[in-house]
Amino acid sequence: MPRSLAYERDNALNAICPYFTMFPLEYPLGVLKQYCKANPVVMDPFCGRGTTLFAARKLGLASRGIDSSPIAVAIARAKLAAVKTASALKLAKRYMQEYEQATVPESSFFLAAFHPDVLRKVCAIREGLLRVRRDTDSSVILRAAMLGCLHGPMSKTPERRSYFSNQMPRTFSSKPDYSVRFWKEKGLVAPQVDVLKVLERKLTRLNNIQLPQTGVLTDARKGDSRRAASLPPACRDFSVVITSPPYYGMRTYVEDQWLRNWFLGGPDHVVYGKSVQLQHAGFESFAESLGKVWKNMARTTAAELDIHIRFGIIPSSKTDAKALVRASFESSGVQWTEVSVHSAKTAASGKRQADHMAAGSAAAREYDFHVRRA
CATH class of the missing domain: 3.40.50.150 (Vaccinia Virus protein VP39)
Incomplete structure (x- = not known):
């Protein structure tokens, strides 16, 4: 095949x-x-x-x-x-610094879906992108990459982690109540991942x-x-x-x-x-x-x-x-x-x-x- x-x-x-x-x-x-x-x-x-x-x-x-x-x-x-991976990563880092006080959801789903440090950084980048008045190639690439990393299956190997969330499908968002029950039953805890490293792994594939x-x-x-x-x-x-x-x-x-x-x-x-x-x-x-x-x-x-x-x-x-x-x-x-x-x-x-x-x-x-x- x-x-x-x-x-x-x-x-x-x-x-x-x-x-x-x-x-x-x-x-x-x-x-x-x-x-x-x-x-x-x-x-x-x-x-x-x-x-x-x-x-x-x-x-x-x-x-x-x-x-x-x-x-x-x-x-x-x-x-x-236009693919500008270094520029997209630089933008993510800037947003994490400028909007570190961004509002963070406090529902049981978000508390179980993301490690607190990860959620704060995700929310900071979210806030920065929401404030964009006119998109650039870099903001468009960063937004799509964040959506792609937002949820998906967990890897047991830290250097291979490609998603920010607790165990989830990568193509659709499972419902909150079901997700929380699933994680509790399986004893799954949201991983503490390096948000920039996960993004870098995603964007590095686009180089050249x-x-x-x-x-x-x-x-x-x-x-x-x-x-x-x-x-x-x-x-x-x-x-x-x-x-x-x-x-x-x-x-x-x-x-x-x-x-x-x-x-x-x-x-x-x-x-x-x-x-x-x-x-x-x-x-x-x-x-x-x-x-x-x-x-x-x-x-x-x-x-x-x-x-x-x-x-x-x-x-x-x-x-x-x-x-x-x-x-x-x-x-x-x-x-x-x-x-x-x-x-x-x-x-x-x-x-x-x-x-x-x-x-x-x-x-x-x-x-x-x-x-x-x-």
């Missing part, structure tokens, strides 16, 4: 922060190689952690990304940033990575891809869309990233039911909701438009994924031609990450679609 691109050093920037239901780099790279000669602008209306944007940048292509999640946008922007500069940080933007406002005139120049919409039946994207959301300025507890993702009330509502995205994408000024989609259904939904995607395009009111559809590999990465906290998770069945505007 060929080695995954995720493990190649040249792609370390794409792995700066793992993200639940992330799709493999091989998919957008494989698609984009078909279009390179035409030098298209690439769009991802559900950009997540920015894998499509990273793939486009590797190939020297300009790209745009939209996501409703501030966590996703923070990670995706790092894929567009040579990537073309193909856009600006704000090419990854927070927005709702169903709405015209998310696609201003200056961003309607794309001719290739590569995306993976939220899985049908997956309603907990916001709740599952609550700890990273706290780091970005959100509440220090889980807030339920605040997602602005697609409607999951039923087949028709989801198709109609997704159809609004395709209609919005069709507003591009490019003469041709190709859309490539990797789409999944969580097993408990028992819904026909192919029928759902086709219904969404029909709902858009735009004329489309289905070029191809075939089964993708099973998405088991979420299952592997869930195992770190003994949480149940089933792999999803995914399909790859290629649709062209008629």
Whole structure:
């Protein structure tokens, strides 16, 4: 079996922060190689952690990304940033000194999740980043690296520790009450790690990575891809869309990233039911909701438009994924031609990450679609 691109050093920037239901780099790279000669602008209306944007940048292509999640946008922007690891570390050190009196959460979760010294330093860097008025490459890289180090599995070897927290999954934030019970039952104590050393280990992997500069940080933007406002005139120049919409039946994207959301300025507890993702009330509502995205994408000024989609259904939904995607395009009111559809590999990465906290998770069945505007 060929080695995954995720493990190649040249792609370390794409792995700066793992993200639940992330799709493999091989998919957008494989698609984009078909279009390179035409030098298209690439769009991802559900950009997540920015894998499509990273793939486009590797190939020297300009790209745009939209996501409703501030966590996703923070990670995706790092894929567009100039990598300045020494500058990002210097910024972290400065924030730790300037904001050492930053407010620290006092809930049972935070007291059990982080060593007191670690939490104070994390909160200091958080405070510094929250005060940034205009992002730089260094602040964007530091923010994404902090999100990537915020929680994950513990290593017994101090020099190999890559996360700040007590034992947790690395792609999603386990819920507070469950986490505290788990740690007590297992006798797990939050490690006293050197925050700068953990960051340095993360950022050192990015050293000597040579990537073309193909856009600006704000090419990854927070927005709702169903709405015209998310696609201003200056961003309607794309001719290739590569995306993976939220899985049908997956309603907990916001709740599952609550700890990273706290780091970005959100509440220090889980807030339920605040997602602005697609409607999951039923087949028709989801198709109609997704159809609004395709209609919005069709507003591009490019003469041709190709859309490539990797789409999944969580097993408990028992819904026909192919029928759902086709219904969404029909709902858009735009004329489309289905070029191809075939089964993708099973998405088991979420299952592997869930195992770190003994949480149940089933792999999803995914399909790859290629649709062209008629």
